[in-house]
Amino acid sequence: MTEHDGWFAGLDPGDADAAVERIRTGSASEPAEWSALAVEEGFADDADDYYERLHDATMAAARAGVHERERADDKQLIHAVRAMDDCERTANELAERVAEWAGTRFDDAGTGVDYARDLADAAEDREPADPGEERLVALAERTAALAAEAEELRTYVEETTPSVAPNLAAMAGPVLAARLISLAGGLDSLAKKPSSTVQVLGAEDALFAHLRGSASSPKHGVIFTHEYVRGTHPDERGSAARALAGKLTIAARVDHYSGDRKPELDAELDERIATIRARTAPDGSDDGNGGDGS
Numbered sequence: 001m002t003e004h005d006g007w008f009a010g011l012d013p014g015d016a017d018a019a020v021e022r023i024r025t026g027s028a029s030e031p032a033e034w035s036a037l038a039v040e041e042g043f044a045d046d047a048d049d050y051y052e053r054l055h056d057a058t059m060a061a062a063r064a065g066v067h068e069r070e071r072a073d074d075k076q077l078i079h080a081v082r083a084m085d086d087c088e089r090t091a092n093e094l095a096e097r098v099a100e101w102a103g104t105r106f107d108d109a110g111t112g113v114d115y116a117r118d119l120a121d122a123a124e125d126r127e128p129a130d131p132g133e134e135r136l137v138a139l140a141e142r143t144a145a146l147a148a149e150a151e152e153l154r155t156y157v158e159e160t161t162p163s164v165a166p167n168l169a170a171m172a173g174p175v176l177a178a179r180l181i182s183l184a185g186g187l188d189s190l191a192k193k194p195s196s197t198v199q200v201l202g203a204e205d206a207l208f209a210h211l212r213g214s215a216s217s218p219k220h221g222v223i224f225t226h227e228y229v230r231g232t233h234p235d236e237r238g239s240a241a242r243a244l245a246g247k248l249t250i251a252a253r254v255d256h257y258s259g260d261r262k263p264e265l266d267a268e269l270d271e272r273i274a275t276i277r278a279r280t281a282p283d284g285s286d287d288g289n290g291g292d293g294s
Helices: 016-025 034-040 047-070 073-102 112-125 131-164 166-172 174-184 187-192 195-199 204-211 234-257 263-278
Strands: none
Touching: 016 047, 034 047, 073 112, 073 131, 073 174, 112 131, 131 166, 131 174, 166 174, 166 234, 166 263, 174 187, 174 234, 187 234, 195 234, 234 263
């Protein structure tokens, strides 16, 4: 774009798609009398008409950009892992309701999602005794179906994450990697965060409580589920969390900016965790569990 060309130079005034594409791909090094140029080129009748057309084109370009971004692989992964967590949480809550209700009707009532599945399966071989049992069985069936959907979503996440973030998935595991991407709001956002922030992602409530002066600083967030943190002696978990967060941050940046697989990152992390764990091993060697048998 130059001072002699308008944003919509050479376009048919009725070609809205071309105007949107010009907005999305065009650029200008300095401002100019764009409305006057548009009128001179016959794209608009006057300045008011130009700004109306500009508004429509920019709004359409923004909608297209948002739609395109939301369909990106990391955004689809975010929806999947959040849906998985919602399904698992809801299935567990409903399973508690099924168990409580079933306890009023059956002496051998169990608990959990597995019992809801068993109750739903057993009902296939007999008619319900009354409308109450019919509704209980229907609830058990829906609980089992929701748990099955959570498992299908988990499979999708495990299969998809390595293609979206190969280094992060290899280092953190597919599900944890997907959760980190979700908590950050996207792979690009995760790649831009400092390791200190990655370390406490998922522990926002504890962090805010610390900032208010009512709690100690959290040592880790969702990365606690990683064996390198959870399986390290409590005295060294802070160090393990820092080491893991640092490498996860690098992995996210490599995934976002190049996408190349870097196995050496895994080896560096393994070596660092072994050093940390050796501090608390009774004989000075790494026992793989931080010396506490956990």
